[in-house]
Amino acid sequence: MQDLDxxxxxxxxxxxxxxxxxxxAKACFTDxxxxxxxxxxxxxxxxQADALxxxxxxxELNKRxxxxxxxxxxxxxxxxxxxxxxxxxxxxxxxxxEMPSKLSIRVKSELSGLPFYWDFRCVxxxxxxVSRHLLRPLMGMSLALERQSQELAALLLRKDAEILDYRxxxxxxxxxxxxxxxxxxxxxxxxxxxxxxxxxxLYLNYTVTxxxWYLNYRATxxxRYLNYRATxxxLYLNYRATxxxLHLNYRATxxxLYLNYRATxxxRYLNYRATxxxLHLNYRATxxxLYLNYRATxxxRYLNYRATxxxLHLNYRATxxxLYLNYRATxxxLYLNYRATxxxLHLNYTPTxxxLHLNYTATTRPCT
Numbered sequence: 321m322q323d324l325d326x327x328x329x330x331x332x333x334x335x336x337x338x339x340x341x342x343x344x345a346k347a348c349f350t351d352x353x354x355x356x357x358x359x360x361x362x363x364x365x366x367x368q369a370d371a372l373x374x375x376x377x378x379x380e381l382n383k384r385x386x387x388x389x390x391x392x393x394x395x396x397x398x399x400x401x402x403x404x405x406x407x408x409x410x411x412x413x414x415x416x417x418e419m420p421s422k423l424s425i426r427v428k429s430e431l432s433g434l435p436f437y438w439d440f441r442c443v444x445x446x447x448x449x450v451s452r453h454l455l456r457p458l459m460g461m462s463l464a465l466e467r468q469s470q471e472l473a474a475l476l477l478r479k480d481a482e483i484l485d486y487r488x489x490x491x492x493x494x495x496x497x498x499x500x501x502x503x504x505x506x507x508x509x510x511x512x513x514x515x516x517x518x519x520x521x522l523y524l525n526y527t528v529t530x531x532x533w534y535l536n537y538r539a540t541x542x543x544r545y546l547n548y549r550a551t552x553x554x555l556y557l558n559y560r561a562t563x564x565x566l567h568l569n570y571r572a573t574x575x576x577l578y579l580n581y582r583a584t585x586x587x588r589y590l591n592y593r594a595t596x597x598x599l600h601l602n603y604r605a606t607x608x609x610l611y612l613n614y615r616a617t618x619x620x621r622y623l624n625y626r627a628t629x630x631x632l633h634l635n636y637r638a639t640x641x642x643l644y645l646n647y648r649a650t651x652x653x654l655y656l657n658y659r660a661t662x663x664x665l666h667l668n669y670t671p672t673x674x675x676l677h678l679n680y681t682a683t684t685r686p687c688t
Contacts, residue, residue, distance in 0.1 A: 324348055324355040324368055329453060334404040338416035338425055346453070347404060349397035351390045356400075356440055357453055358423060364450045365423035365442035381437045395431050396438060476503040 327348040336345045345358045353370040369377070371389045378385065378392050399412050412429040425440040445453075480502050493499055 324350065324353055328355040328357060333454075334406075336403055338414045341416055345404065347400050349393055349400070351393060354393060354396060356442065357445065357449075358425070358442060359450075359454060364445040364454065366445035366449060367440055367442040377439070381439065382431075382434075385431060385434055385436065387431075395429075395436065399427060399429055473503070473505045473508075
C-alpha cells in the first residue's frame, strides 16, 4: 500500500468529467491494486484497494465474469487512463453520486464481450493526504512560479541596462519594430491582471481555493483540537471517577479487611484463652492425678516395704541361725572325723614303724 501512495504522489492532477460533474483527479494502477484521489476543490475523496478488495468487488458486481485480479486491474486502467488524458470513449460511461463523506463513481463497459460494472467507492480524504497530494504541491508550484517571475523580472532589468549602455555608446537598431519599452515590474503585473482574464481568473481561483483549504484545514484542526480537549476532559473525569471509585472500594475493602482481621483476632484470642484455660485445668487435673497416684504408689511401696522388712528380718535371722547351726554341726563332724582319722593313722603308723624297724635291723646284721 505504501508503493501505491508513492506512485499516486508522482501522478499529475487531471481535469475529468464524471457525468455532468467536473473534478480534478489522479489515479495509479498496478498489478496488485489501485489508488484514486478525486477533488472538486472544496472536498476530496480517496480510495485505495488491494487485490483482495478487487477480487471481492468483481465477484459482487460481475457474477458472470471469471478472470484473474490482474485482468480486472488492467481493464480498469484502460478505462481510466484515456479519461484522465482527456479522451472520450464511447464504450465506457461514467456516473457519480455524492453522499455525505462519500463519493461513488460507477463505470459501465464491456470485458470479453460481457457487460462489466465497477464502483469506485471513495471516502473523504484525510487532511494530511490532501495536504500531501494537493496543498503542498500547489504551494510549491506557486513558490516556484513566483521565484521564476522574480528571476525573469531581474533578467529583464539587466537586459534593459545592457541595451541602455549600448544606446549610450551610440548603438542604434537597424529595425525599429524591434524596439521595446523599458520593463517596469509593477506596471506589467497590473496590466497582466487587468488584461489577462484567464490569468486573473486563475489567480482569483487559486486565492479562493487556497483560502478555502486553509479555512477548512483550520476548522478541521480546531475540531480535532476541541475533540482532543473533550476527549481529554472525558478521560480525566473518567479517571477521577475511576480513582474515586477505586479509593472508596479500597477504603471499604480496607475497613472490611480490618473488621474481619479484628473479628478473627478476637476469635483467635478467645480461642487461645479458652484453649489456655482448658490446658491449664487439664494440666492441674493431670498434675493432681499424678500427685495422688504418686502418693498412693509411695504409700503402697512404704507399706509393702514395712510389711516385707520384718518378714525379711525374720527370714534372715532364721536363715542365719540355720546356717550357724549347720556350720557348727559340720565343723564338729569334720573335727571328729579328723581326730578319728589321725588316731587311725597313728595306730597304723606305730605297728608299721615297728615292723619296718625290725626288718631293717635284721637286714643290716652281718652273715656268720
